[in-house]
Amino acid sequence: MSGNGDQRLGPGTMTTSGTGARTPPAPLRPGDNGAGLRPVAGRATPQSYYGKPIIAEPVWSWEIPLYFFTGGLGGASAMLAAGADLTGRTTLARRAWLCALAGVGVSPPLLISDLGRPARFLNMLRMVKVTSPMSMGTWLLLGTSGATAAATANNLFGLLGPAGRIAKPVAGALGGMLTTYTAVLISDTAVPVWHEARRELPFLFAASAAASAGAAATLTTPSRHAAPARLLAAGGAAASVGVMQLMEHRLGEVGEPYSKGTPGILGRAAEACAACGAAAVAFGGRRRPAVARAGAGLLLAGAVLERWSVFRAGFASARDPKYTVGPQRARADARAG
Amino acid sequence: MSAAYELATYHSEAKPRMGFFTDTSICIGCKACEVACKEWNEVPEDGLNFTGNSYDNTGGLGADTWRHVAFVEQRLPAAPESGADSFVAAAQRRALIEEQGLDSEQVEGMRWLMASDVCKHCTNAACLEVCPTGALFRTEFGTVVVQEDVCNGCGYCVPACPFGVLDQREDDGRVWKCTLCYDRLKDDQEPACAHACPTKSIQFGPLEELHATADARLKTLQEAGEASARLYGRDESDGVGGFGAFFLLLDEPEVYGLPPDPVVTTRDLGTMWKSAAAAAGLLAAGVAGALIAGGRES
Numbered sequence: 001m002s003g004n005g006d007q008r009l010g011p012g013t014m015t016t017s018g019t020g021a022r023t024p025p026a027p028l029r030p031g032d033n034g035a036g037l038r039p040v041a042g043r044a045t046p047q048s049y050y051g052k053p054i055i056a057e058p059v060w061s062w063e064i065p066l067y068f069f070t071g072g073l074g075g076a077s078a079m080l081a082a083g084a085d086l087t088g089r090t091t092l093a094r095r096a097w098l099c100a101l102a103g104v105g106v107s108p109p110l111l112i113s114d115l116g117r118p119a120r121f122l123n124m125l126r127m128v129k130v131t132s133p134m135s136m137g138t139w140l141l142l143g144t145s146g147a148t149a150a151a152t153a154n155n156l157f158g159l160l161g162p163a164g165r166i167a168k169p170v171a172g173a174l175g176g177m178l179t180t181y182t183a184v185l186i187s188d189t190a191v192p193v194w195h196e197a198r199r200e201l202p203f204l205f206a207a208s209a210a211a212s213a214g215a216a217a218t219l220t221t222p223s224r225h226a227a228p229a230r231l232l233a234a235g236g237a238a239a240s241v242g243v244m245q246l247m248e249h250r251l252g253e254v255g256e257p258y259s260k261g262t263p264g265i266l267g268r269a270a271e272a273c274a275a276c277g278a279a280a281v282a283f284g285g286r287r288r289p290a291v292a293r294a295g296a297g298l299l300l301a302g303a304v305l306e307r308w309s310v311f312r313a314g315f316a317s318a319r320d321p322k323y324t325v326g327p328q329r330a331r332a333d334a335r336a337g
Numbered sequence: 338m339s340a341a342y343e344l345a346t347y348h349s350e351a352k353p354r355m356g357f358f359t360d361t362s363i364c365i366g367c368k369a370c371e372v373a374c375k376e377w378n379e380v381p382e383d384g385l386n387f388t389g390n391s392y393d394n395t396g397g398l399g400a401d402t403w404r405h406v407a408f409v410e411q412r413l414p415a416a417p418e419s420g421a422d423s424f425v426a427a428a429q430r431r432a433l434i435e436e437q438g439l440d441s442e443q444v445e446g447m448r449w450l451m452a453s454d455v456c457k458h459c460t461n462a463a464c465l466e467v468c469p470t471g472a473l474f475r476t477e478f479g480t481v482v483v484q485e486d487v488c489n490g491c492g493y494c495v496p497a498c499p500f501g502v503l504d505q506r507e508d509d510g511r512v513w514k515c516t517l518c519y520d521r522l523k524d525d526q527e528p529a530c531a532h533a534c535p536t537k538s539i540q541f542g543p544l545e546e547l548h549a550t551a552d553a554r555l556k557t558l559q560e561a562g563e564a565s566a567r568l569y570g571r572d573e574s575d576g577v578g579g580f581g582a583f584f585l586l587l588d589e590p591e592v593y594g595l596p597p598d599p600v601v602t603t604r605d606l607g608t609m610w611k612s613a614a615a616a617a618g619l620l621a622a623g624v625a626g627a628l629i630a631g632g633r634e635s
Contacts, residue, residue, distance in 0.1 A: 049407060049594030050390045052397055056501035059492040079621060083628045116490015116510025123470040123489045131603050134493050135469035176617035183616070184609040188467060188602050189496040195602050198609045202616035210623050228624075228631030235623060318496060325591045328598035335598075 046325035054324040055190045057315050063114040065311035067107050068182045069304045071141065072209030073216060074103020075178030078148050080213050080232060082172030085155065091225040092217060097152040099216040100175065104145045111141075133185040137178075144178045147171035179209035186314060192324055193257045193317035194310075200247035201310070207243050210236025211274065212303040215296035218281060223289035230281050230292060237278035237299050240306065241271050254323055257316035258309065266309035273302025339578050340460045343475035354479030355522060357531065357539055357582035358547040359453055360554055361593075362566060364538040366392060366451035370404040373533035377518065378403065381506070391449075397594065398454055400504040403515040404530050407593050409450035452593050453539060455530070456481070456502045456515035457570060458581030461601040464494035464503055464514075479544070479581060480517040488512055499577065499599035517582070544581060551585060563587065569595065576600030 048054075081096030112121045125142075129135035147170040154164025183201035186194040194201070214233025218226050244267065248255045257263055280295025317323045344351045374380060383401035388394050391408035398405050413426075426448040433444045462481045465473040472488035475481060483503075490510040494503045503514045518528035526532070531541035540547060551568055558566040565587050570580030576599050590597045 047589060047591045049409065049592065050388075050393075052594055054501055054591070054594060054596050055499060056399070056495045056504055058496040059505045076620060076624070079624050080627075083624050087628050089628075114492075116492065116505050116512075117488070120470075120487075120489035123472070123487055124491070126487070127469075127471045129469060129471070131466040131606065132469045132493070133606075133609075134467065134491060138469060172621075176620050177613065179620060180613040180616040184606075184613045185493075187609050188606060189493075190463065190499040190501075190599075190602060191496050194496075195605070198605060199612050202609075202613040203619065206616035206620040210620055214627070228627040231627040231631050232624060235627065239623075314496070321591070321594075324596055328596055329589075329591065332598040 046322045046329055048321040048325060052321065053319050054321045055318050057318045058189070058191070059116075060311075061114055063110040065307040066304070067110040067114075068205065068307040068311070069212065070103045070107050070110065071182060072103075072179040072205055072303070072307075073212040073300075074100050074105075074107060074148065075144060075175035076206075076209040076213035076236075077103055077216060078144065078151070078171040078175030078178075080217060080229065081151070081155075082168045082175075084228065085151075085168050089225065089228070092221050092229060094155055095220040096213070096217050096229075097148070097155045099213065099220060100148045100171065101152045103216075104141065104148050104175075104178070107141060108145070133181060133188050137181050137185055140174060140178055140181055144171060144174040147174055176206075180206050186310075189314075190324070191314045191318050192254050192327065193251070193313050196251055196254045196327070197247055200243060200250065204240060204243045204247060204306070204310070207236050207239035208274075208303040208306050211240055211278075211299045212236075215277070215281070215299035215303075218296040219293050219300075223286050223292060226292075227286065230285065233296060233299055234278040234282045237274040237281075237302065240303075241274050244271060244306070254317075254327060257313040257320075257323070261316060263309045263311075263313035263316055266305050266312060270302045270306035270309055273298045273305060277302055340462075340475060340479045340581065344477070344479050347477045350477050352477045352479075353543040353545070354581065355517065355542065356458060356479070356544040356547055356580070357455060357517070357528070357541055358551050358585070359455065359582065360538050360540065360551070360585045361450065361452035362538075362554075362558060362563065362585055362587055363536045364406070364451040364453055365536055366406055366408055366449075367535060368395075368406050369533040369535060370453050370530035370539055371395060371402070371406060373529040374404045374515075377521070377529035378516070380513075398456070398500070398502045398504075398514075400506040400509075400513040403455065403513075405454045407450070407452045407454060409452075409588070409592055411448050411450065411588075413446040413448060448587075450587055450593065452584065452586065453530070453534075454593070454595070455582050456517070457500055457577070457583070458515075458517060459601065460573065460578030460581065461604070462577070463497040463499060463601045463603060466601065466603040467493045467497045469493060476519055476522075478517070478519075478522050480519065480522075481581075482516045482519050483512055483514060485511055485513075497602065499596055499601070547583075551583065554585060558585075576604075 077096050077100035081093050081100050084093035084096055112118050124138045147167045150160050150164050150167035151171045153159040180202040183205045187198035187201055210232050214229045214236055217229030218233055248258050277295045277298030281292050284292025381401050386394055391410050393408045395405050429449050430444040433439050458480045465481050470487050470489055472484045488511040492505055503512045505512050527541040531539045555568055569586050569590050570583030573579035
């Protein structure tokens, strides 16, 4: 659509409306009721103001999609570690706790460095605000990090006694929410490709977090102890490809940015990494650890690429006014009857 | 959360909710509002650009643009035989003939829409609801303001606003937007833009009074044949609970670069958190499944 953003208009060369793209020349006649005169069919192309965006593009930079990955890796690893601990898998549990600690450990610096005023990061702790997913996420990350640190200390060195043991299931539970709240964070914006995907995005993030946690544990754990990690990695990757397809299908035209341009390329690369990685992990299994580890590496790359695809799709969706105006106009017209 | 709820937290210090009624049918595109806003609020320069988009070289609202005058040039089909014509459009065409030296055929069906855009000071303000630091708050006048000593530049309000009003000032890191001249309001002064507007296209006052003014103005325009006139943001049942700064427009909102059906996305927070909890539950089930199917440690 649009393409009219560069159209030069002067007072002596007026053309149809600010959009220029309203090809059927039957817009509005003075003295007529606009609603009656303009059939919905005439609005096949959403109107715009010189093709300019309606909403503002996010100002977040590379730290944010990377955090979606590290937070997901950390949270799901805590979950895997808590489960492994509970079922007496000490080798797997130790590795998974370390992966969890690494994931949640690098997350706060990433988030702080993305702030416009990093020195004011403590202002995040001024309030607990339920209407702000970012506020809830801050406390969630704080809780998960604390619990994961305590659980890891207990697992590695037997420190903290009962508190350390209680921290394990707490870290697992909070970690689960840490993997999916980031989807709420971006869904709670006016960006069409994020807000309209509010039902699917948490599942996508959970699936690729499972793949990441499984892959990280596969990479770090001796292969004879890593069977659950391999299953989690392959299962999560398969699920993430499925959810991505379902999401694009359900969103229809609004979901276009996920499959077009740079986000589209990133998304397809993510799916290729997920599919090949899952196959390699499954084929490698216990007997071919090098193959399984290579597959795990691919899965980690795929999880990063997928977050990047979703992130960049948001920018493309915000930039083109048709994604904002189209669905809203349809809604308004439907209401008007 | 809504303006009424948040205003109630001021108890006896709450003031009547104040706002703007921007009547675009009498906007002459002089940009005095843009200038007055910049001067009073010491808003930095926002670029000296030539866009080629009619007389709009400002572009749109942002960190350094708190009032933006839009210029829309339209050529409409010939007026119906009945002769019913908008006096606004007729006056504009007359001006084109007299001032630009065009002949009557060239100006046939032409009209020029001008509109001064501003922060809507929504009843249910997405920016305020998602702000994690509380930098964005509801004033005792029911307006929405960023506390610059609190904002840490997280940027969440930027994509949350359904109108693209807020933005981050690059060299500063914080977000900025219209304050509805909070400082002037506290001294019983009207905002700079409304004060400077020579045609009273920008009217300031208690929101309830503005609603009555706007309703009367809409009726006048419709009776005069301007049937395309409509109020935008007047309806308190819309997706953001109505605007504190609402408009009278002469075409669809999107023609002016405004969203036709804006919603505050936090109203769907329930769905989002439920979905997130379900996904986390499924993840837990997946981990449990992997641990069970993975067999005992050998």
